[in-house]
Amino acid sequence: MTRAVCPGSFDPVTNGHLDIFRRAAGIFDELVVATGTNPSKSRLFDPAARLEMLREVCADLPNVTVMGFSGLIVDFCREIDAQAIVKGLRGGNDYEFELPMAQMNSHLTGVETVFIPTNAALGYISSSLVKEVASLGGDVSALVPPSVLSRLQAELARSATAG
Ligand code: PNS
Numbered sequence: 001m002t003r004a005v006c007p008g009s010f011d012p013v014t015n016g017h018l019d020i021f022r023r024a025a026g027i028f029d030e031l032v033v034a035t036g037t038n039p040s041k042s043r044l045f046d047p048a049a050r051l052e053m054l055r056e057v058c059a060d061l062p063n064v065t066v067m068g069f070s071g072l073i074v075d076f077c078r079e080i081d082a083q084a085i086v087k088g089l090r091g092g093n094d095y096e097f098e099l100p101m102a103q104m105n106s107h108l109t110g111v112e113t114v115f116i117p118t119n120a121a122l123g124y125i126s127s128s129l130v131k132e133v134a135s136l137g138g139d140v141s142a143l144v145p146p147s148v149l150s151r152l153q154a155e156l157a158r159s160a161t162a163g
Contacts, residue, residue, distance in 0.1 A: 004028040004084040004114065007073050009038045009127065010050050012148045013057055016125040020088035020116055021064055027114075031064045032080060036073065044131055044155055057145045074109040085113045090123045131156075 006024055010017060010033075025031045035050045037043070045053070047068055054066040069076040073085065085105060087098050095115075102113035125143050134140045135156050141149055 001029045002084070003030040003032065003080065003082045004086045005032045005034050005073070005077055005080070005082045006086040007034045007036050007069070007076075009041060009043065010035050010054055011041070011043050011045050011127050012050065012130070012144060012152055013054050014122075014125045014127055014130055014144050014148075015142075016088065016090070016118055016122040018057055018145060019119050019122055020086065021058060021061060023116055024086040024114075025061050025064050028084070028086075029063060031061075031086070032082060033058060033064060033066045034069045034073070034076060035066075036069050036076075041128075044159070045151075049151065049155070053148050053151060056147045072108070074105050074111050077111045078109060083111070085111060087113055087115055088118045089115045090118045090126075 004024060004027075006021060008017065021031060021033055033054055035047060035054060037047070051066060051068055058064045058066055067080075077085065085102070087102070089095055089098065098113070098115065105111050105113060130140050130143050130152070134152055140152070144152065
């Protein structure tokens with residue numbers, strides 16, 4: 001059985017991520033979507049909220065499970081006996097960023113990274129841009145699943161009130 005992990009911050013999960021989950025789930029027997037923390041990025045949603053959103057949007061994908069992880073992704077892969085890491089690539093910048101991580105992870109434990117090119121129609125979507133556009137009143141309804149949209153609006157309203 002082949003099990004792969006698709007790791008990310010998912011702050012929040014977007015339609016671009018969901019497309020990668022669906023396509024990876026068609027390649028591997030089992031896909032584990034894993035939320036971790038990227039210390040170089042500021043977060044809007046806490047880990048529990050990111051997990052809940054992922055579970056909601058992956059509910060109709062029978063061979064996809066959602067888990068949180070901390071520490072090294074390679075250690076998490078070993079813990080759950082996953083043979084591969086899956087990453088979506090939107091373009092050259094993603095490749096430049098992801099390549100050394102893939103090489104490092106292969107060096108550390110031999111786990112290999114499989115890159116899936118993003119659907120061309122979704123390649124401009126990022127969680128960071130979604131948050132920026134939504135926080136300034138722009139319409140992101142076509143960029144995130146409906147359950148994420150309502151949570152995003154609620155969280156932005158809450159953080160605006162909190163100052
Ligand atoms: O969505 P992101 O922010 O690109 O996700 C990054 C994440 C969380 C997948 C990445 O930072 C990660 O794998 N963190 C775990 C720590 C780790 O293994 N670091 C070494 C990577 S070579």
